[in-house]
Every structure is written in structure tokens, then in C-alpha cells.
Amino acid sequence: MELGLDVRTVGSHSVVDVKGEIDVYTAPKLREKLIELVSQGSYDVVVNLEGVDFLDSTGLGVLVGALKRVKAHDGSLSLVCTQDKILKIFKITGLTKVFPIHGSVEEAIGGTD
Amino acid sequence: MELGLDVRTVGSHSVVDVKGEIDVYTAPKLREKLIELVSQGSYDVVVNLEGVDFLDSTGLGVLVGALKRVKAHDGSLSLVCTQDKILKIFKITGLTKVFPIHGSVEEAIGGTD
């Protein structure tokens, strides 16, 4: 139940590749990483959820928190997700209307430019 | 926690490739398969444990039971195992003196011919 976080820069975007389970125990690590990025001036962030096996309200809360932070800097937060079981969570909670959700990192970067 | 069992014939030997966890819940399936083989006239049996993640006394008991059955027909039962964590179980229980344990199926078949 480890959470893997890799950050890379693609053009003007910071892409965070997340791997593993995001729950109440591991979510603080993701929250800190996203806060760090914004505090370092990354306001266009892509969170790639393709490697995520589990996501619940705690992870959603962290993503919403990060969205508020980048919006305060006129930035953007978009997600990459094609897994049905993860998309379902965004649909149930109405967050598909809040986050741009893309099929690939390339699409996410093109879409928010 | 499924147990996978594949049987193939190599020369005069029956090779059973075991995959998964052998414990008190799954061992009966292995026991039945080995009894079936012997009752069908396979007296030279190789049990390949390379795909086994877990083995405890119940699995060992099943292997000893099968050994007794093939010996009653002047047959042989040899094992294929290179995983330290599984070999350890055979060492602790003294079964390395009871079973020929080989590094590969080829070696096991050559060794008992």
C-alpha cells in the first residue's frame, strides 16, 4: 500500500504520475507534493491517475484542494484517467463537471494550453 | 487465493505445474489431482513448485501423501523448486532428505530416469 509519485515537466506543465492506492493513509503524501508544486510556481498541473488502483473521497478531497490552489493563480489542474472504476468515482461525486478528464497526458497538455 | 494446476506429460513423466498458494483451503485440490494421476497409472510424477507463492504444512502433507502413493507402485515423486522461501520450508521439516528437489523440470526428469 505504497503511493508512488513521479513529477516531470512537459512544456509549461507539471505532470504528476501517481501509482498505487490513494486513501486516508497515503493521501497526505499526494497533498504535500501538490502544495509543493504550486508553491514552486507550477500552476498548470496534470495528475495522471492511470497507475492508481484505488481512490476514495480522501483522494478526491486532495484533488479539489489542489484545484483551488492553482485556480488562485489562474492555473489549471487536469486529470488523466481511462479506468472505468476510477471514472465512476468522479461521476458519482459530480466531479466530472469540475475537472477536465483526459484519455492521455498528451491530450491533457494539449487541452489546457 | 486460487490454486492453478496444469498437468502435462513429458516422456514417461507427468509434470504438475502448480501456481498460487497451497494452504489448508486449497491443498485438497492438489491432493485430488495427485490421487487422480496415480489412479490413472502415472507413477513418475514431477511437481513443479516454481509458481507457488505460499506453502505450509498442509501442502507438505499432501506431497508426502503423494510420495507414499507413487512408492507403492515403485514410482517416483520429485519436486522443482529454486525459491529460497519455499526451500526453507523443506529444510526446516527435514523433507529435503525425503524428496529429490531439482532446479528445473528438465533436471527433474533426467534425474529420476
Next chain:
Amino acid sequence: MAMVELSIPPRSAYVGVVRLAVSSLARKAGLDEEVVDDLKIAVSEACTNAVEDTPGDDPISIRWMEEDDRVTIEIADRRPSSNAEDPLDTQGFSTRLTMSLALLESLVDSFELTAREGGGYCTRLVVNR
């Protein structure tokens, strides 16, 4: 009726253990993989809500009950009574708890949160088979 009980300290580190045990039980019970995934989330939500609101060390108890036509999971805690909180934050986003309740309502066939005698809450989740 087959019953399995589990009791954990009210700490986030143990929620994953409950999820692992419940998903193993759910698979053994023959539930579809999609139902198993839904149940993992629902149980995680119930445990997270209990953990987040338990200030002391009172353990959280989880009871798995398997019957022919359904599986019932109860998550019982001793957290203090909470007042209804605003479902949206100051910027109009749903709070974590609002999203948690939406997930609980939607992912199982029946979801109930009741106050326990002696204090605390019991979350009851039912999945029909």
C-alpha cells in the same frame, strides 16, 4: 451465517488492512469483481469517516456477515456526536464528507448510519447477491 470480525485502532494506517480483508472475503463470497471494487470503496469511506472523527483510542469494529441472499458489513465506532455540517465549502465545492456520503449512497444496495447506544455510530452496508 458466516461472521468475521475485525477491530482496529482509529488510525488511518489500518484502513487499508480492513479494505484488504474485506476484498478477500468478498471475492471468496463469489461477488463480481465490480461489486468487490464498489465494496472496497464503501468500506474505506465508512472507516475513513470513523477514523477522522475519533479523537481518542476507541477501536473501530468491523463485522462481516454473509447470508444466502446478501452480505452485510457493519462498521461501529465510539466517535462523539457530530452536528450537521455544510455540504459545500466556502467556494462551493463539495466537502470530503459530502463526497463520501454520495459514494456510500451509490455504491451499495443499502447504506444506513445510526447512532449507537453508549455513544458512537454504526455504518451498515448491505450488498444483495
Next chain:
Amino acid sequence: MAMVELSIPPRSAYVGVVRLAVSSLARKAGLDEEVVDDLKIAVSEACTNAVEDTPGDDPISIRWMEEDDRVTIEIADRRPSSNAEDPLDTQGFSTRLTMSLALLESLVDSFELTAREGGGYCTRLVVNR
């Protein structure tokens, strides 16, 4: 001291659930992967011995207790008292129980089997950290 408790029906299907929960707890506790593997086997042996000798429905209780210098796991049952049995079968092979006890002795730092008041046995396993 962090304590996790688990109670299962005395049926073989549930031994894997205990193993899964214990290995998750052991990893979280920071035990080496080799120690985790040893503990999985020891717990499986203790539960198997309890399951095999419990004729009725009395549950088997597992208690995980984590301290700074060690982890203690107790597996308690209500099985009837058993007489000492022959360690070897008629053909001179070790019985399953003999092998189980050899594994329990060897895979943890301390192994104890004691009779419980009120009937049954408690298997206590200790791993030093």
C-alpha cells in the same frame, strides 16, 4: 500498544484472510520481507491447527499486538483438549502436525501453545524487531 483483533469461523476458507491481514500489518510495522514471509507461515500453521481440531462453530480469535521491541500474535480457539499423537506415521514419515510444530518452533522468535481457561488453546507467536 497498537492492537488489531480478528475473529473468523473455524473454516479453512478464512485462513487466507488472516494471512493477508497479518502480512499487511507486518509490512506496515516495517518488518523485513523475509520476516513477513516467516510470519505468514507461522500464523497459517497456528490457524490451520485450530481449524483442523475445532469440530463446531466456535470462532478463532487472532490478536495482533505491536510494541516497540516486538510483535506478538495470539491465536485463540475453543478446540477440545487433544492427546499427544505419534509424531511419525506408520511408514515413518512426519505427520502434518509434526511438520507444523517444527515450522512454528523455527520461524518465530518465540512460540508457545497454552491451554485456555474455559477450554481451547492459545498459540502465542513473538517476533523481535
